[in-house]
């Protein structure tokens with residue numbers, strides 16, 4: 192990547208909360224080893240438990256058996272422009288890649304689940320199930336706590352898909368709104384206590400403010416391309432709108448969310 196291109200990507204990433212990378216031979220190489228493994232995981236009956244939303248979403252969390260360097264089987268390690276950008280712009284290079292999520296949406300996403308309350312389903316359908324990773328709901332009252340503090344989200348599409356086949360959605364600039372909201376919430380607490388603070392109200396208020404004020408953008412990328420999402424950005428998945436006549440019958444993306452540091456960095460790193 193040229194220095195100009197790197198500077199532009201950095202500007203995009205830190206103002207919008209995401210940036211996209213052009214087609215990269217090293218990622219195409221990686222997909223050659225990852226795709227067949229991902230496809231075999233999806234048809235393995237043991238993995239039927241990952242089907243959600245009336246079988247229109249295969250969640251596949253941490254399911255890809257990649258090594259710490261991102262390689263799958265005897266394939267190549269993760270590398271190329273996106274990985275170089277993560278090292279240069281975020282200063283992150285000495286970390287282990289987590290086992291990737293293999294997330295697949297199918298025509299009709301989302302269908303209502305029997306365990307899903309009407310309001311939750313409507314939020315999924317009408318608001319793209321907008322969320323910030325790591326602030327997880329727990330218990331019958333779905334109280335939220337900061338449970339995971341990864342460094343970023345790297346998305347790698349494994350197959351071509353239509354623009355309206357449940358693309359990833361991000362609210363631009365939302366990472367700084369989330370940062371501001373949680374800086375003031377955690378201000379007088381030591382980082383070792385952050386995980387035990389109930390953040391439910393702050394999370395809901397902040398999410399609504401973002402939905403009301405930030406620009407909603409759908410991201411589409413082809414195999415070989417990738418996009419990087421800021422760990423604090425509000426994001427989600429759009430409903431499937433592709434026509435029944437389309438040859439596109441699934442939208443398959445690998446997401447890496449490696450833990451790259453301590454809890455303070457979730458809030459304070461760039």
Ligand SMILES: [Fe+2]
Pocket residue numbers: 322323324426
């Ligand atoms: Fe997410």
